[in-house]
Amino acid sequence: MSGESVKSAERVIEVLKVFAKFQTPLSQKALVDETGYPQSSLVALLKTMTSNGLLHYNSASRLYYPTTVVKHLGSWIDDQSHEAAWITSLMKALNEFSGETVALAVQNDTILMYIRAIESDHLVRYHVREGEQRPLLDSSMGWLLMSRMDPVQIERIYRRSPLAHRQMAGDLDVFQKSMAEIRGQDYCYLANVPPNAGTVSMMLPATFNDSPIVIGVGGFIERIAPRVDELINEIRNQVNLHARSANLPSLRSRAGRT
Structure with a gap:
C-alpha cells in the first residue's frame, strides 16, 4: 500500500x-x-x-x-433509539407480509442512497445493500422523493443525471408530468425500473440527517405487479400503525388508489 x-x-x-x-x-x-x-x-x-x-x-x-x-465503527449511532425501533418493526412487518425486499432510502444529491434493507428469501429477488447508491431517476423511491420537489429542483437533478437514466424517464416535459401525478398520491409504483423489478414506495414521517426517508417494497415484477393495490394499502396501514406507536403523525391518503 x-x-x-x-x-x-x-x-x-x-x-x-x-x-x-x-x-x-x-x-x-x-x-x-x-x-x-x-x-x-x-x-x-x-x-x-x-x-x-x-x-x-x-x-x-x-x-x-x-x-x-x-455504524459498527461508530457505536454511538444507536439502532435501538425510539425512532429506529419503530422503523425496524415496520420493515419486518412489511417483509413478512410481502415476502419481498424492504428498503429505506434518502436523497444524497442526485443519488438515492439505501440506509437500511431486509432482503427477500426468494431466489429471484431485488438485491439492496446498505450504503448502495443509484441515480434518483432509476427507482420508484427516487421518483417519489423527486415528486416532493419543485419543478426547478426536479429539472436540475434530471439534467445532472446520466443520459441513459434520462432516456428511461422520458424527456423533461414528460417526466415533469409524471412528477405532478405522483405528487398527488401518497405512493409511487414503478414497473421495470430497474429492469424486471417493481417497487411500491411511500414517504415516512421521519428523517435522516433532516432529509426525508422513503420506504419501498420491491421484487421480481411478475410477483409485484398483481399485488400493487394490496401492497399500497398494507404499506399505508403499517406505516400509520407503527408511526402512531412512536407518537408520530399518520400518513394521509392522497388522490389515487385506496
Whole structure:
C-alpha cells in the first residue's frame, strides 16, 4: 500500500472519530477545524466517502452524517433509539407480509442512497445493500422523493443525471408530468425500473440527517405487479400503525388508489 493510500485511510478514520466525538451532523468547516486538514484535501475526501455510501450529505443544510454502513465503527449511532425501533418493526412487518425486499432510502444529491434493507428469501429477488447508491431517476423511491420537489429542483437533478437514466424517464416535459401525478398520491409504483423489478414506495414521517426517508417494497415484477393495490394499502396501514406507536403523525391518503 502506498504512502498516499495509508494517509487517505488514516484521514477516513480521523473523520469518523470526529463524528463519534460530536455525535451530530457536521459541516465541512467543522470537520476542517477539527481535523486540521487542508480544505481542498478534506473536500475531496468527503466527496469520496459520500460517493461510497459512508456519509450522507444534506445539500440544504450542508451537513454530513455517517450512514449505517459505518455504524459498527461508530457505536454511538444507536439502532435501538425510539425512532429506529419503530422503523425496524415496520420493515419486518412489511417483509413478512410481502415476502419481498424492504428498503429505506434518502436523497444524497442526485443519488438515492439505501440506509437500511431486509432482503427477500426468494431466489429471484431485488438485491439492496446498505450504503448502495443509484441515480434518483432509476427507482420508484427516487421518483417519489423527486415528486416532493419543485419543478426547478426536479429539472436540475434530471439534467445532472446520466443520459441513459434520462432516456428511461422520458424527456423533461414528460417526466415533469409524471412528477405532478405522483405528487398527488401518497405512493409511487414503478414497473421495470430497474429492469424486471417493481417497487411500491411511500414517504415516512421521519428523517435522516433532516432529509426525508422513503420506504419501498420491491421484487421480481411478475410477483409485484398483481399485488400493487394490496401492497399500497398494507404499506399505508403499517406505516400509520407503527408511526402512531412512536407518537408520530399518520400518513394521509392522497388522490389515487385506496
